[in-house]
Amino acid sequence: MFAARQQYVRTMPGRLIGKTVDRDGRTGFVLTLATREQHIRREKATSNICTNQGLCATAATLYMAALGGTGIRQLARLNRDRAEYLKTALAKAGFASVFSAPTFNEFVVRFPKGFESTWNALLEKKIVAGLNLAPYYPELADGWLMCVTEAIDRADMDALVKEVTR
Numbered sequence: 001m002f003a004a005r006q007q008y009v010r011t012m013p014g015r016l017i018g019k020t021v022d023r024d025g026r027t028g029f030v031l032t033l034a035t036r037e038q039h040i041r042r043e044k045a046t047s048n049i050c051t052n053q054g055l056c057a058t059a060a061t062l063y064m065a066a067l068g069g070t071g072i073r074q075l076a077r078l079n080r081d082r083a084e085y086l087k088t089a090l091a092k093a094g095f096a097s098v099f100s101a102p103t104f105n106e107f108v109v110r111f112p113k114g115f116e117s118t119w120n121a122l123l124e125k126k127i128v129a130g131l132n133l134a135p136y137y138p139e140l141a142d143g144w145l146m147c148v149t150e151a152i153d154r155a156d157m158d159a160l161v162k163e164v165t166r
Contacts, residue, residue: 015031015033016031016032016033017029017030017031017032018030018032033053075150076104078150079104079105079148079149079150080103080104080105082148082149082150082152082154082157083103083104083105083106083107083146083147083148084103085148085154085157086146086148086152086157086160086161087103087107087109087146089157089158089161090109090146090161090164093161093164093165094165095109095110095111095164096109096110097109097110098110098140098143105147105148105149106145106146106147106148107145107146108133108140108143108144108145108146109130109143109144109146110142110143110144111130111142111144111164112142113142115132115142115144116132118163118164119132119144122160122163122164125163127156127159127160127163129144129146129160129163129164130144130145130146130147131144131145131147132144133145
């Protein structure tokens with residue numbers, strides 16, 4: 001989602017470009033958000049921003065409405081408990097958490113140097129073993145961001161721990 005206070009609307013960027021890497025390792029750029037005026041004449045524009053963020057907002061609203069207030073709390077508790085389960089299981093397997101603060105869905109764990117090859121092997125098995133933080137935080141070169149949501153069950157987490165301890 002991209003939002004701004006009304007006073008900043010006219011100073012928002014006209015384009016937001018995302019940087020990515022394709023499957024062959026080549027850098028690529030994609031137009032992530034563009035003002036509508038770039039595609040049609042300003043006087044004919046009916047809105048300032050033309051993206052699918054309305055669709056994302058609608059989907060998120062429907063999901064939250066379906067859960068209800070109690071369901072959202074239960075979901076939050078479930079996600080926190082699952083993240084703590086994985087964090088504890090990885091710690092028992094010898095992979096320390098980087099930070100000692102309480103966590104919610106995400107936490108950072110230390111994997112040994114060269115974990116990238118293990119990560120790639122796991123990806124071949126359709127297991128995503130976190131996000132390597134080295135490109136974003138050089139001081140966390142051995143840190144991997146792990147994320148657990150309601151879509152990840154205990155069997156998935158146990159499989160991950162089993163695979164990284166091989």
